[in-house]
Amino acid sequence: MSKPFAKKYRLIWVYGFVLAILLFILKWLELRFIIYDHAFDIYIGAIALTFTLLGIWLALKISRPKTNTVFIEKIVYQSTFNFSMDHAALAETGLSTRELEVLQLMAKGLSNKDIADELFLSLNTIKTHCSKIFEKMEVNSRMKAIEKAKRIGLIP
Amino acid sequence: MSKPFAKKYRLIWVYGFVLAILLFILKWLELRFIIYDHAFDIYIGAIALTFTLLGIWLALKISRPKTNTVFIEKIVYQSTFNFSMDHAALAETGLSTRELEVLQLMAKGLSNKDIADELFLSLNTIKTHCSKIFEKMEVNSRMKAIEKAKRIGLIP
């Protein structure tokens, strides 16, 4: 509590101190150069200059910076190359390895028969997998399953 | 050329003018209140205060606003928004307007029945269109048609 307070008002102390010193100097100058005719004008000029500079310094010090928020739109191109599956989303769905495999082949446009041949499995097995996939993904057709899989990042 | 120059240095003129006036006022005050003992200190204080304020004003006026630039990256996924169809590829396939339309709805995951309802056509008509599409795209299922359509840039 006291620290920020001290810091906050330190400028004022500094300012007051500088003022006092300057007044002292001026007083001294007054005594020394009283003989000169235009000494007073010089004092005034010196004071004006000094305090102007002090004011400038003060202003620069205390002026708070304007925050300038810049939004940069970063376009992310969808590419098959650097695709990385969203494992969190996968866990969310609860799909098993085999089911994900089937889903991926499904997304490639293969029919159940094609997938069965690809994986050396019975057509019935693939159908079972499909049913489970649809159930877990809460859809009712391969089209919607693929659409959702792409949307949630299971498939490129 | 001269205009910006004039504008740029106008502050200096103003500043000088103010300085001159203040000096004049002080001179006048000196004559008036010379009888007072501590009048000089008061002048100095007044000058200090005035020029400090002037300095602050000057600083705020001429200093470039301090800007704290905050960069916030906003990720923009490439989407259907700025998609432009590959007309060359379309011509290549020889798909008609209607067929492309059906293909697009097909890609949205709509069933033949849904497409029929959407376009106020008979289910049989949609089936005919589908057949033609598959024929022209050299595929044998909607899934493969969609896959190919995306690949050759007919569909986002």
Place this chain on the structure above:
DNA sequence: AGCAAAATCACCCAAAAGTATTAGCTCTTT
């Protein structure tokens, strides 16, 4: 060893998708 989940396969039935053929209509081109 034993349990749960995963994976495998089978059978049935209904819905959807796909194939083939035909045909009427419009519009453009020749």
Place this chain on the structure above:
DNA sequence: AAAGAGCTAATACTTTTGGGTGATTTTGCT
């Protein structure tokens, strides 16, 4: 006017998909 392309639609048929139930085996984990 004739020909061809495109759009529409119907019929009939086959294949694929989706959904349900049930069963067996494999696998992973405690």
